[in-house]
Amino acid sequence: MEVDKGKGEAEETRKVAEADRDTVTLKSSDGKLFEVSKEAAARLSTVLAGMIAGGSIDDNGTDLKQIGSEALENVVDYCNKHANSIPSAALISSSISFNTAPFKEPEEWERKFVDRLSHDALFDLVEAANFLGMERLLDVTCHKISEMMKGKSPDQIREVFNIKNDYTKEELEEIRQELAWAFYDD
């Protein structure tokens, strides 16, 4: 993956990061630095929790080479918003229970958070959430993607996601035959 060099901004953010030990500094693939509450990062991301626990956090910016700056900004934004919206009692439940918790509908602010994203930003964010093991953010972004697919024909879905139809006419007809019943009310 090609890395963009962020120059001036990097210096600026570093100072802030070093001043406050309640935060961790994350570095995007293109070299930009972002600061996020250590508590929120550990609670929302299993990967970051592991890094914090394992001491592999770099004060000068922990490298996240797979995540671009725009996506990382959204991740950090999400963490900070989440930290503010959760009552402190919930902090006790750590990330252990994440995988077993049933899906809760996105909250109003989460909905707004993903609704304002471009499709590209959503794509990058869902990948980042997946990479960082952020169960809740992954859930919310996947929910958004599923809403973008609901009630749409394959053609409409292809248009939304800019996907090329790689089926031949014959192959599509075969699928239709196979599952003819699902299309009765087409």
Place this chain on the structure above:
Amino acid sequence: MKPSSDHRPHKKPGPSAPTSRDWTTLPHDILFAVCLKLELREILRGADRVCKGWRHVTVGEPALWRHLDMGTMHLSQCRDLVSRGGVTCEFFTARCDSDVSLRFLVRGHPAPCLKSLRLLDANVSFEALNESVQKLAQLEELDVELPYCGYKWYKKLIQCICEARPQLRRLSVTVGLPVQLYPKNPDREKFVIPVMCELRSFELTQCNFTVDELVATIDNCPLLESLQIGGLDRDMLRQLRERCEAKNLTITS
């Protein structure tokens, strides 16, 4: 995918901006998680037909096909979906048009871990049904609507089901048209079921059951909350209610 080079001004593209990402490269796990949030038909009418990459995910993830409510579809028409779910299918509802279809549903070793099976308009033989129930070790709810059935076979079927699956929580075997082939046959066998210690809901069709047999049946279902017997005459219903008055049980016809 390449990281966005952020030299452009503050304004970011909004939700309606066309995408430049290749959504066919969406990781398998993510597309799977998205599909889990869609209904069966939405997957089949949408994601399944978008592109080969996506179909690879929808077909290859049995968990998407765990809950198959085919409504009034015939089982033979949805064999492809049954195959997708494989042994992980837990809930299944469809019309059942033949023994072959039913055997296809419960084929393989191990048999599917069906917890709930509902067969509408079940045009199947005693043997196929009995054999299927024997295989479905995790069954908790069984609903079978038989279009017709002889009295003798009907009773035998219920006995066999209860013996094979005493852990059932719900059992409903109804007959559209019960047939008494030998009405005057005097030495009919007594209808007895084993103790069904989990059964809450029981639905039957009146096929020559005596009040004594029904009372004994109720006695063997300690947790029974609801008993419905289609076609039971008023007098028998009254007698039955009287004799089971002490129980916390609703009996309807």
